[in-house]
Amino acid sequence: MSEGHLRGRQVFFSIIKRDLMLAFRTPGQVVNPVAFYLMVASLFPLGIAPDKALLSQLAGGIVWIGALLAVLLSLDSLFRSDQEDGSLDQLLLSPHPLPLLALAKVAAHWLATGLALILTAPLLALMLHLPTQAFPALMLSLLLGTPLMSLVGGIGAALTVRVQRGGVLLTLLSLPLYVPVLIFGTGAVQSAVDGMEYTGHLLWLGALLMTGLCLAPLAIAASLRVVVDG
């Protein structure tokens, strides 16, 4: 082959660069999840009660569940846009390992949406009167949690890529798998609110993230091969 030979690393970053370009060329892809996140979080005070004491207890859960739903909302288009214009076939036909490319897609999705959610989380926490000593815990737990959500949700996105109106099905498939992430994430914030030590929760979240980083791309690659095969 010619000298123009790419190692895995370069393809990984070229896919991420491509997807980020796509994300910033269609601002809706970044802005919509953040807008959704703000709206969901501001529904709770309207729905429950605006008083400070109650809200500060619920703040951690609301911020986390909002982030989870926002990630799920944006995951639907992760592979669907590629499937619609035929580039998913090119992804599968690349000599580079598919799990690596799947990881690149998920990483690009996290950079485009996950980070944006993490940056807006403090604003929401303020609105929901989250005690200030819990802010670091919230940011750290979201920093570990959102990539995990993209990874696990990616499996559901791959399985439902060719299903018409697969968005709801994607939620149905992914939510049960999000339970451990949610438990450890909100647990970290809650124990920070109570002034207790929260590194244990973050360690568990980190362990789950490592497992997800290793296993989820394999599952996504397998799902893509199976679904596109039909």
Add this chain to the structure above:
Amino acid sequence: MYFQDVSSLLHMDGHGLYVWPTYGIGLLIIAYNVLAPLRHRKQVISQIKRQIQDVRRRGVE
């Protein structure tokens, strides 16, 4: 039998109100597991029969 008569069996000193409905729902779900496949079987058989008749009619023409 542990219970002297039918009325104490139904009453189960206060807990009958929970035990019997639970078994009722249990029976319902067990019945569903048996009847749903049989109903589906009738459907599949009739579809195959219609298919056979079509093939025969096409064969006759």
Add this chain to the structure above:
Amino acid sequence: MNWTFFHKLGSPKWFYHLSGKWLPWLGTLAALSMIAGLVWGLLFAPPDYLQGNSYRIIFLHVPTAFLASAVYLMMAGAAVVTLVWKVKLADVALQCMAPIGSSFCLLALITGAIWGKPTWGTWWVWDARLTSMLILLFLYFGVIALRGAIRSATTAAKACAVLTLVGVVNIPIIKFSVEWWNTLHQGATLTLTEKPAMAVQMLWPLLISILGFYLFFGAVLVLRMRIEILNRERRTRWVQKLVADEMGV
């Protein structure tokens, strides 16, 4: 890897005719042992010194709870066989196990909830086992929904197999995190986990009804598989002949 003996062994036609022979026996055996276990537990077993008669729900709750997770593990086994050796029967089994497993999971949840009322005064207890059972029910619904959403049969088979395996990998993580979450918020008082010390007269009916439910599961699974085989193999000669004979034409 087309092992010839496996070819015959795994062929739907062979399975249909073989199961036709012993299904009625399995069915009656299941019915008998279920009736025996439940009647014994309901009528003859003594009440529990602590919970009185409400514990009799255990003869329905425990078997269905066992079955709910056991069936999902069986589905994972069938999923592996479907993906690795691509055996059609394994996919038929996977497809038929899901609705049965979910119905048992639902029954386990309902019985667990109703059992909570006399014991703790609330209809639903966020107990560790019940909560993970609830999430298991969502996993079941996920597999069933995915099966219905994908049209082409072979893709649906492999996609559901992948989803089942992803689910089975997550079950221990979910169970652990829910139990951890439960002890964090509730403390150990409200758990159903440790069964009350079972006197012998209570243990026997429980074991028999567990056996009965497992046999019942086997019988209903084979029943559904036979029907699904007819549905999938409707274009083969043996199915058309079978139906033609039944039509008496």
Add this chain to the structure above:
Amino acid sequence: MLKLVKLGCERDNRLLFTDLSIELLPGQLLQIEGANGSGKTTLLRVLAGLSSDYLGDICWRGEKLSGVYADFRLSTFYFGHKPAVKHELTPIENMHWRAGLRNEVRSEQQIRKALDQVDLAGFEEVPCGHLSAGQQRRVALADLSVTEARLWILDEPFTAIDVHGVAWLESVLLRHINDDGMVVITSHQRLRDISGQVRKIRLESFSGPVGSDHFADDEGAFL
């Protein structure tokens, strides 16, 4: 190089084609004709390796595909029904990521030359969403003059392309075949000036016994 041994495909209980055996040698073009729905696209997707749901064997350089999968991937170029072109990206960006995926690095200058050959000279910086369908397909086809893949699998490349484009595409195919490349193509178009090494097959002739909706009884143990 590419040998099909008794290839058969069945989709949704419909037998598309069966025991299709053919060998494609370097320097040959295989044109697959057939009515719509006769399984042409399925056959190409099977050849490209997108679908593993087929009977029979595919051999590449004498060995079974599963053994030489990586090498086969490196030397194959697939052009599907939908041109894999991102609407928000410009033709140049599209060619960059497509080349990267195929494990080839192309300089800016090579890409601009390729785009120029497909008559997209002034459109290099225009997002593909603003280009016409024909132009978008030409962006994907521009890869042909850039790729080093030996085997080209093209699904209806001539659709939505104007006369000038057709002439260019035929010249590229001719040049590829002359330096021992291989092409599998589905098209209703008669390929005029490369008739020398063209082999034609009609898919309908491999559709197996007519009206064979009864399958062998004990077969069907496998998915």
